[in-house]
Amino acid sequence: MKTLILRWLPNGRRTVIGIPFTFLLLFFLVPFILVVTISFSQQQLGVPPYTPLTTLKDDVYSIALNIGHYKFLLQDDLYFATYISSLQIALVSTLLCLLIGFPIAYYIARASESVRGTLMMMVMLPFWTSFLIRVYAWIGILKNDGFLNQFLMWLGLISAPLRIYHTNWGVYIGMVYSYLPFMIMPLYAHLVKMDLTLLEAAYDLGSKPWRAFIEVTLPLSKNGIIAGSLLVFIPAVGEYVIPELLGGSDTLMIGRVMWDEFFNNVDWPMASAVTCAMVLLLLVPMALFQHYQTKVLEESKR
Amino acid sequence: MNVQIQERSAPAAGRQGKGFVQVIDVVKKFGDAVALNHVSLTIEKNELFALLGSSGCGKSTLLRILAGFETATEGKILIDGEDLARVPPYHRPVNMMFQSYALFPHMTVERNVGFGLRQEGVPKNEIAERVNEALDLVQMRRFAQRKPHQLSGGQQQRVALARSLVKRPKLLLLDEPMSALDKKIRQQTQFELMNILNKVGVTCVMVTHDQEEAMTMADRLAVMSEGEVVQIGGPTEVYEYPNSRFSAEFIGSTNLFDGVVVEDEPDHVYVEAPGLPARLYINHGITGPLGMNVSVSVRPERVLLSRAKPQQPYNWVQGAVKDVAYMGSYALYRVELGNGRMVTANVAGLVLSQGEAPSYGDEVFVSWSESSGVVLTK
Numbered sequence: 174m175k176t177l178i179l180r181w182l183p184n185g186r187r188t189v190i191g192i193p194f195t196f197l198l199l200f201f202l203v204p205f206i207l208v209v210t211i212s213f214s215q216q217q218l219g220v221p222p223y224t225p226l227t228t229l230k231d232d233v234y235s236i237a238l239n240i241g242h243y244k245f246l247l248q249d250d251l252y253f254a255t256y257i258s259s260l261q262i263a264l265v266s267t268l269l270c271l272l273i274g275f276p277i278a279y280y281i282a283r284a285s286e287s288v289r290g291t292l293m294m295m296v297m298l299p300f301w302t303s304f305l306i307r308v309y310a311w312i313g314i315l316k317n318d319g320f321l322n323q324f325l326m327w328l329g330l331i332s333a334p335l336r337i338y339h340t341n342w343g344v345y346i347g348m349v350y351s352y353l354p355f356m357i358m359p360l361y362a363h364l365v366k367m368d369l370t371l372l373e374a375a376y377d378l379g380s381k382p383w384r385a386f387i388e389v390t391l392p393l394s395k396n397g398i399i400a401g402s403l404l405v406f407i408p409a410v411g412e413y414v415i416p417e418l419l420g421g422s423d424t425l426m427i428g429r430v431m432w433d434e435f436f437n438n439v440d441w442p443m444a445s446a447v448t449c450a451m452v453l454l455l456l457v458p459m460a461l462f463q464h465y466q467t468k469v470l471e472e473s474k475r
Numbered sequence: 476m477n478v479q480i481q482e483r484s485a486p487a488a489g490r491q492g493k494g495f496v497q498v499i500d501v502v503k504k505f506g507d508a509v510a511l512n513h514v515s516l517t518i519e520k521n522e523l524f525a526l527l528g529s530s531g532c533g534k535s536t537l538l539r540i541l542a543g544f545e546t547a548t549e550g551k552i553l554i555d556g557e558d559l560a561r562v563p564p565y566h567r568p569v570n571m572m573f574q575s576y577a578l579f580p581h582m583t584v585e586r587n588v589g590f591g592l593r594q595e596g597v598p599k600n601e602i603a604e605r606v607n608e609a610l611d612l613v614q615m616r617r618f619a620q621r622k623p624h625q626l627s628g629g630q631q632q633r634v635a636l637a638r639s640l641v642k643r644p645k646l647l648l649l650d651e652p653m654s655a656l657d658k659k660i661r662q663q664t665q666f667e668l669m670n671i672l673n674k675v676g677v678t679c680v681m682v683t684h685d686q687e688e689a690m691t692m693a694d695r696l697a698v699m700s701e702g703e704v705v706q707i708g709g710p711t712e713v714y715e716y717p718n719s720r721f722s723a724e725f726i727g728s729t730n731l732f733d734g735v736v737v738e739d740e741p742d743h744v745y746v747e748a749p750g751l752p753a754r755l756y757i758n759h760g761i762t763g764p765l766g767m768n769v770s771v772s773v774r775p776e777r778v779l780l781s782r783a784k785p786q787q788p789y790n791w792v793q794g795a796v797k798d799v800a801y802m803g804s805y806a807l808y809r810v811e812l813g814n815g816r817m818v819t820a821n822v823a824g825l826v827l828s829q830g831e832a833p834s835y836g837d838e839v840f841v842s843w844s845e846s847s848g849v850v851l852t853k
Contacts, residue, residue, distance in 0.1 A: 373544055374577035376564040378591035379642065388590075392581045 205452075212445035213238045223441045242446035251425075252447070256454065258425040262341065262416075263409035266348035267356075270405045271398065273349065274356035278397075279390075281357075282364035293361065296354050308347055308418050315343050315419065343419035344426075348409055355408075356401040363397030364390075396469065403462050407455055427451050495520040495678050496541075496646055501550030503536050503702075510536040511547070512702040518695075523672060523679040525693035527686060529725070533702040534682045538648055541680060542571045555645055565594070570644040574651040576635035578623040584610070584634050585619040591642045609637040612671060628656055629664060636668070640675055647672070649681040653688055665691050686726050690714065698722050714774075719853035723772040730778065730818050731851075732771045739765060744850055745789075746771055750814040756789035758845040763852050770851045777847035778820035780808060780832070780839045791842035794818060796833050806832070810841055 214223040227236050246252045281292045299307060314320045315338040322334035337343050367390065375385035413428030420426070427447065434444035494517030503511040511533045518524045526534035539545040541552060543564030552559045559567060570591070578587050589606045597605070610616040613633035623631055632652070639647055652668060653661045669692055672679055683689050689696045690710040698705045698713060698721070706713055706722045717723035720731060732755060734748030739761060746755040746769060755771050763769070785791045794810040797817070801807075808820045818841050822832055833839045 368575070368577070370573055370575055370577040371579060373542075373564070374571075374573055374579070375590070376544075377542055377569070377571050378638070379565050379594035380590070381565055381594075384594065389579060395581075 208445045208448055211441050212242060212449050213240065214442050215239050215241075216440050216442050221441070222439050239442070242443050243450070245443070246446055246450055252430070252450075255425040255427055255430050256450070259410050259427040259451075260454070262344060262348070262424075262426060263406050263412075266345055266352065266409050267402050267406045269345060269349045270353050270356040271402060274353055274360055274401065275398075277353075278357045278360035278364055282361050282367075289365070293358075296357050299354065304351065305414060308351065308414055311343070311347055311350065311419060312338060315346065338419065339421040341420065341424055343421075344416050344424055347415040347419045348412065351415060352405040352409060355404040359400035359404065360394060360397040363394045363400075367393055396466075399462060399465065403458060406458065410455060411451060494518055495522075495555060496524075496680070497551075497553040498537070498541075499551040499553070501537070501540065501547045501552065503533070503540060503545065504548045509702050511540075513550075514699075514702070514704055516697060516704065516707065518678060518680060520678055521676050522694045523669070523681065523692055525681045525683055525689040525696035526699055527683055527689040527696050527725075528699035529684055531701075532699040534684075534699050535650065537699075538571075538650055538680065538682045541646065542569055542648055543567050568645040569648060570639040570642055570646075571648040571650060572632075572635045572639045572652060574654055576623075576631050576655070578631055578634060578638070580623055583620050583622055584615060584626070587623065587634060588638045588641050591638065595642070605641055606637075609641040612640070612674070613637045629660055632656065632664070636671065640671075640677065643677075645678065647677045647679045649679060651683055652681060653683070653685065661688075662691070668692070690726070698725060700725075716849055717772060717851065720770050720772075720851050721853075723770075723849070723851060727774065728819060729772045729774055732773070734769060734771065736761070736763065736765055736767045736769055736850075739763070743845070746850065750812070750816070751792050753789050753791050755848060756787075756845045757848040757850050759850070761850050761852060767852065771848045772851055773843050773848050775807070775819040775821040776805075776823075777843050778818065779842050780810070780820055780822060781842065782833060782837070782839060784840055785842040787842065787844075790845065790848070791840055792818070793838065793840055796835055796837045796839055799835055808833075810839060812841075 210226055211223050214226055216222060217224050226238065227234065277296070281289055281296070284292060312319070316322075317334040317336065317338065319338065321337070322331070325331045326334065337346065371389055371393070372385050375389050376382070380388065411428050411431075412426060413432055416424045416426040416429055417432070420429075431444050431447050431451075434440045434447060496516075496518035498514060498516040498518075501511055501514045502509070514533070514537060516524075526537060528534045536545060540547050543559065543562065546560070554568065559569075579590065582590070585606055588609055589602045592602045592605060606619075607616060610619055613636055615630060615633050615637060618626060618630060618634075623634070626634065632655070653664060656664055665688060681689070681693065693710060695707065695709050696713060697707045700721050705725075706718045708716075713722060714726050717726065717729075723729045723731065732746075732748045732751065734746040734751075734755060736744060737747045737754070738745035741760045742758065744757045744759070744761055746757065748755055748771070757771065761769070779785075780796075792812055794812040796808055797811045798809040799806055804824050805821045806824075808822055810818045810820060812818060820841065
């Protein structure tokens with residue numbers, strides 16, 4: 174009996190796991206369930222601007238699930254195009270981040286130990302300023318009479334200003350700028366712990382430096398590439414601020430659609446349905462990643 | 476004895492210029508620190524040559540220069556007559572077995588071993604053939620599809636060996652080959668490794684800090700200290716005739732008696748050591764003036780213990796047994812002399828079993844024969 178009571182008392186292990194678990198439960202799972210319920214309700218004027226799912230009328234408790242919004246999502250080409258466009262913009266941004274971030278991470282990881290900390294600090298320094306302000310600053314740089322165009326015209330490279338602001342180019346620049354640190358950090362973590370004698374072994378066995386990079390360094394940083402790519406890709410799909418501020422009216426991204434449904438149309442159920450569909454869309458790459466991670470873990474344990 | 480020593484060193488000097496691997500007056504500096512100070516070595520074809528020394532003596536630096544990972548500040552390295560100074564590691568006919576083995580964790584055993592051949596663009600079927608051959612040599616063929624982390628330390632070592640042999644290098648470098656293995660399997664592995672190397676017939680330079688390992692495996696060895704080669708010779712030569720206090724103390728253990736030369740003839744030397752009742756008599760000559768300060772090295776297994784005063788008028792001293800450590804095949808005695816110094820003596824198991832051996836606290840005479848001491852002038 175005593176042991177039974179003891180068993181249910183919180184012990185250290187449970188407390189440690191329990192705190193983040195409770196946090197996620199309260200601030201992620203509960204709100205998400207609310208969003209899911211709203212997505213099955215109907216729009217109405219009033220507070221809240223949606224109908225309850227359950228009604229109790231004449232002793233009959235009924236649950237009404239409205240799947241109309243989901244049906245609409247599938248039927249309306251605009252939503253489909255928006256999802257595809259979001260995925261595409263996120264994918265291109267991720268690839269650009271990888272192409273730019275890998276050399277940076279590689280350089281920092283191979284730099285002498287005394288400067289590594291400073292260099293990583295510089296990568297993370299932008300986080301000290303508000304994300305919104307930093308994206309705003311890009312407007313000043315990219316707009317037609319902005320710093321970039323003035324500079325290029327002063328150099329004589331172009332005669333008329335480049336139209337970057339309010340185009341997808343602006344979105345890509347903003348995305349790469351904002352998410353680059355998220356790519357660099359996991360890549361750096363993998364590259365810095367790589368055993369450099371493996372490269373020496375490759376050279377010793379007749380491998381030229383670039384081949385050693387492709388056959389040894391790159392495969393060994395695979396997990397860093399996957400982690401960094403997901404860290405960029407997943408938030409990039411749902412990004413709202415960057416396409417809103419830097420993108421044009423033709424820049425279709427799911428975050429903006431959500432915003433419009435929610436604030437302009439006050440259509441909470443539709444906005445919720447759009448959100449749920451996006452979560453489903455993102456669950457696929459995340460599940461793949463998880464599956465891959467456990468496979469790697471199991472392999473190294475065997 | 477003096478004549479013999481000279482005979483031994485004479486051909487070694489004569490070999491200069493025709494060795495398979497020649498290290499000529501190599502200096503390596505890291506900033507102000509001198510890692511190698513005018514090192515010269517000659518290694519014969521198919522010889523297993525050991526660089527022996529404690530950490531920081533420069534042995535690993537020399538190995539890395541041979542591999543091409545470091546460049547010598549001064550001096551030359553010739554392998555089979557070819558100057559390697561400007562040849563990058565990936566073009567050298569040299570392969571290395573790394574201390575940590577450095578197996579590629581993302582490749583199977585088979586792909587690890589075949590890596591070097593793939594870099595050379597060897598045809599696929601030939602790669603498969605040569606990889607299998609190399610894996611057969613180290614008896615690892617049935618593990619060909621495993622990843623390195625699925626192998627034990629000994630198995631990983633065999634794969635590393637196969638990988639470094641598969642390209643048939645002119646020179647094989649072994650960096651502390653046994654250091655990552657358990658002590659138990661070390662000795663067996665040493666013999667296996669020697670068998671494989673003999674079978675393949677490859678010139679080998681091995682770096683080790685373990686003198687037993689060097690003595691077991693090497694044909695010849697160089698004792699190194701502070702960036703310089705102290706002595707080069709066969710294991711027996713270095714052990715029996717150390718040329719310096721450093722060699723004598725680094726290879727095995729020894730008793731050193733400091734003294735001055737009082738008589739020096741071609742066939743013998745007398746040394747007077749303060750605190751010893753008798754003079755030291757050594758039956759080989761030295762090159763040096765009378766009155767020179769020298770040390771006389773006497774190996775513990777050459778030291779005799781007796782209760783009765785020895786007949787000989789030289790090479791004896793009196794003391795009391797302070798420690799007895801039973802080691803199985805022999806017992807280690809530590810005898811304290813009158814002046815507080817300790818002398819170590821190994822007493823063979825046979826003597827112990829006859830019940831004649833002295834025990835703790837006994838007054839004993841320590842003595843050794845005229846051929847047991849070696850005069851060290853450095």
